[in-house]
Amino acid sequence: MANPRSRTRPARTGSGVTLQQVAEHAGVSLATASRVLHGSGTRTVGEELRRRVESAAEELRYISNAPAQALARSTSAVVGLIVHDVADPYFGAIAAGAMRAAREHRLMVMIAATFREPGLELEYLRGLRAQRARAVILAGSGTTDAAATARLAEEIAGFEADGGRVVCIGERDPELDTVAMANHAGGGLAVRGLWELGHRRIGVVSGPEELLTVSQRLDGARDALRSLGARLDPADVRTGDFTRAGGRAAAVRLLTERPDLTGVLVLNDVMAAGALAGLRDDLGLSVPDRVSVVGFDDVPFAADLRPSLSTVRLPLEAAGEAALRLLLDPAPDTPASPRRIPLDADLVLRGSTAAPPER
Amino acid sequence: MANPRSRTRPARTGSGVTLQQVAEHAGVSLATASRVLHGSGTRTVGEELRRRVESAAEELRYISNAPAQALARSTSAVVGLIVHDVADPYFGAIAAGAMRAAREHRLMVMIAATFREPGLELEYLRGLRAQRARAVILAGSGTTDAAATARLAEEIAGFEADGGRVVCIGERDPELDTVAMANHAGGGLAVRGLWELGHRRIGVVSGPEELLTVSQRLDGARDALRSLGARLDPADVRTGDFTRAGGRAAAVRLLTERPDLTGVLVLNDVMAAGALAGLRDDLGLSVPDRVSVVGFDDVPFAADLRPSLSTVRLPLEAAGEAALRLLLDPAPDTPASPRRIPLDADLVLRGSTAAPPER
DNA sequence: CTGTTAGCGCATTCAT
DNA sequence: ATGAATGCGCTAACAG
Numbered sequence: 001m002a003n004p005r006s007r008t009r010p011a012r013t014g015s016g017v018t019l020q021q022v023a024e025h026a027g028v029s030l031a032t033a034s035r036v037l038h039g040s041g042t043r044t045v046g047e048e049l050r051r052r053v054e055s056a057a058e059e060l061r062y063i064s065n066a067p068a069q070a071l072a073r074s075t076s077a078v079v080g081l082i083v084h085d086v087a088d089p090y091f092g093a094i095a096a097g098a099m100r101a102a103r104e105h106r107l108m109v110m111i112a113a114t115f116r117e118p119g120l121e122l123e124y125l126r127g128l129r130a131q132r133a134r135a136v137i138l139a140g141s142g143t144t145d146a147a148a149t150a151r152l153a154e155e156i157a158g159f160e161a162d163g164g165r166v167v168c169i170g171e172r173d174p175e176l177d178t179v180a181m182a183n184h185a186g187g188g189l190a191v192r193g194l195w196e197l198g199h200r201r202i203g204v205v206s207g208p209e210e211l212l213t214v215s216q217r218l219d220g221a222r223d224a225l226r227s228l229g230a231r232l233d234p235a236d237v238r239t240g241d242f243t244r245a246g247g248r249a250a251a252v253r254l255l256t257e258r259p260d261l262t263g264v265l266v267l268n269d270v271m272a273a274g275a276l277a278g279l280r281d282d283l284g285l286s287v288p289d290r291v292s293v294v295g296f297d298d299v300p301f302a303a304d305l306r307p308s309l310s311t312v313r314l315p316l317e318a319a320g321e322a323a324l325r326l327l328l329d330p331a332p333d334t335p336a337s338p339r340r341i342p343l344d345a346d347l348v349l350r351g352s353t354a355a356p357p358e359r
Numbered sequence: 360m361a362n363p364r365s366r367t368r369p370a371r372t373g374s375g376v377t378l379q380q381v382a383e384h385a386g387v388s389l390a391t392a393s394r395v396l397h398g399s400g401t402r403t404v405g406e407e408l409r410r411r412v413e414s415a416a417e418e419l420r421y422i423s424n425a426p427a428q429a430l431a432r433s434t435s436a437v438v439g440l441i442v443h444d445v446a447d448p449y450f451g452a453i454a455a456g457a458m459r460a461a462r463e464h465r466l467m468v469m470i471a472a473t474f475r476e477p478g479l480e481l482e483y484l485r486g487l488r489a490q491r492a493r494a495v496i497l498a499g500s501g502t503t504d505a506a507a508t509a510r511l512a513e514e515i516a517g518f519e520a521d522g523g524r525v526v527c528i529g530e531r532d533p534e535l536d537t538v539a540m541a542n543h544a545g546g547g548l549a550v551r552g553l554w555e556l557g558h559r560r561i562g563v564v565s566g567p568e569e570l571l572t573v574s575q576r577l578d579g580a581r582d583a584l585r586s587l588g589a590r591l592d593p594a595d596v597r598t599g600d601f602t603r604a605g606g607r608a609a610a611v612r613l614l615t616e617r618p619d620l621t622g623v624l625v626l627n628d629v630m631a632a633g634a635l636a637g638l639r640d641d642l643g644l645s646v647p648d649r650v651s652v653v654g655f656d657d658v659p660f661a662a663d664l665r666p667s668l669s670t671v672r673l674p675l676e677a678a679g680e681a682a683l684r685l686l687l688d689p690a691p692d693t694p695a696s697p698r699r700i701p702l703d704a705d706l707v708l709r710g711s712t713a714a715p716p717e718r
Numbered sequence: 719c720t721g722t723t724a725g726c727g728c729a730t731t732c733a734t
Numbered sequence: 735a736t737g738a739a740t741g742c743g744c745t746a747a748c749a750g
Binding site for chain 2: 100115
């Protein structure tokens with residue numbers, strides 16, 4: 001594995017060395033060198049030449065030129081991953097899963113963060129098209145903005161027409177391959193969990209209404225409540241940004257204006273962390289004695305909050321992996337029906353939930 | 360598969376449209392089309408032609424071919440970012456900062472996670488070289504493994520010889536441009552903070568010894584103690600993985616074997632979260648009444664732990680931004696001295712620290 | 719099994 | 735200001 005430091009010779013650094021040079025150095029043709037170094041499958045090169053090429057490449061410190069390869073074979077080894085925010089643990093987990101799978105397939109991942117700026121998703125998708133990414137994972141939630149959605153759909157169609165593959169994490173467009181997160185079911189699980197603990201006055205701290213993820217989770221909660229013979233009063237729902245600060249503010253408003261609530265479902269864990277802080281520090285309400293709180297996602301730090309956060313667990317890393325696998329799997333030669341990988345949600349009850357206070 | 364020319368009609372979708380086609384559609388030469396669409400600086404194209412090319416591109420839904428451009432101009436618009444783990448909030452924050460800056464410069468970010476597997480860093484650096492990334496940010500900590508370090512240095516040298524730029528986040532190699540994190544100083548700040556609160560028996564929950572980041576932080580703590588007239592007994596230090604579980608196990612061992620300790624410095628927040636859990640759940644030791652705990656990094660969830668975590672704050676996002684800026688800044692035509700951007704650390708005292716218990 | 723040849727899509731001199 | 739001609743490094747037929 002060590003390298004024979006036989007320096008002081010012609011060939012300088014591994015710099016700008018081309019396949020052509022490797023071929024010459026090995027005394028073979030360009031084609032042969034290409035076959036042994038990048039040969040796809042058919043290893044039809046004699047033992048002797050193969051060896052010569054390999055050592056020549058090693059000696060010259062040859063490094064293949066991916067852009068050139070991409071140009072020649074019109075397909076690259078890079079996949080794109082578009083998220084809202086890498087610093088958000090939800091996306092961090094998804095990215096980790098996708099990257100782990102990417103590594104197995106020796107793919108490079110080009111990542112783009114929209115920082116929740118609408119329009120940036122489209123821009124990055126174009127950028128990824130320009131890079132000739134082989135596929136793209138749309139990890140962020142879809143939107144109810146029809147115009148934006150239409151433009152994005154058009155861009156996606158173009159990308160697919162070019163042979164690019166696209167998969168979404170979370171329902172977004174029924175036409176697209178998607179790794180379906182149990183958002184609706186999860187919302188229901190949370191509500192039922194609270195209900196079973198005895199809660200009858202349940203409220204929701206929601207995220208931006210235009211996010212599909214949000215509306216799915218909210219609908220799940222609403223439907224569950226209805227099936228339980230109750231209903232979700234719009235006044236028992238408060239909206240905030242999908243951030244810690246947003247969760248804190250919304251939770252404080254909710255409990256201030258609807259003090260009879262005993263159970264609160266917060267639509268994601270990051271917001272829940274803020275909600276816990278707000279209830280405790282701003283309102284002095286004890287969780288879970290006075291109010292029970294259920295989060296959503298089960299990000300890594302959820303169990304470390306105090307009280308530890310009861311939450312709806314989503315298999316985030318698995319989602320990332322599944323998405324990447326979907327990207328590579330059986331070629332879509334069967335453009336028949338878009339594929340869909342449904343992932344389950346579980347309710348994890350921890351310290352932030354308990355029976356409602358006596359009254 | 361793909362059929363060149365002899366297309367019956369002007370290509371339909373935005374698919375496979377080439378600059379050549381745009382040029383023809385606009386009735387100009389390839390060169391002119393290139394100048395208006397990708398023209399770097401010199402905008403020497405007549406108003407009329409410019410307009411024609413632009414609308415042709417728009418009409419045909421032209422999307423430039425980055426690999427082809429990279430090949431032709433032998434430089435790309437992608438920068439690489441190598442981290443240990445994207446799901447770790449420390450790297451998440453750095454990545455967010457880098458990506459924000461990348462966006463400003465219209466750069467695409469290719470990200471790679473080594474998942475702390477030694478050797479993978481080298482492999483990914485090669486991959487990034489193959490992609491002809493314009494620059495690479497090495498965000499993970501360096502190692503004391505001399506062999507690995509040497510091989511990496513060689514690879515870096517090759518990359519730079521090819522015109523690639525490299526910057527490290529955290530000291531690693533004095534020859535390289537680096538965004539210096541105040542690891543040593545931070546370790547000192549933490550110890551002094553504890554000392555000032557009255558602690559005289561201070562221990563450390565450390566990370567893998569081979570990580571430079573770890574040894575720097577540890578040295579900082581050790582030096583501060585010494586300057587305070589005390590010393591860090593090796594027996595007061597326990598090592599664990601740079602993970603929550605690692606922190607928990609190490610903290611439990613430390614306090615079990617050294618029960619007289621009243622203050623503990625945990626070398627990163629993720630480990631600290633585990634330490635807090637271990638002290639509380641495994642040993643039943645109250646923080647901060649019985650033991651004070653100080654973490655390192657100040658990741659987003661640090662303030663949400665209970666007790667909220669006192670920690671050494673590092674400007675993570677700023678580091679990511681600084682690294683990316685360093686990559687682009689004044690060309691290194693002055694290979695004189697590698698540049699170094701020092702970033703400060705602050706001690707943030709929260710709920711996990713207090714005066715030591717009376718005795 | 720190995721060498722020849724013709725592009726892939728675009729940036730760039732070099733003329734005009 | 736604009737066009738024609740070259741070549742970037744590599745893959746993929748297509749011969750031998």
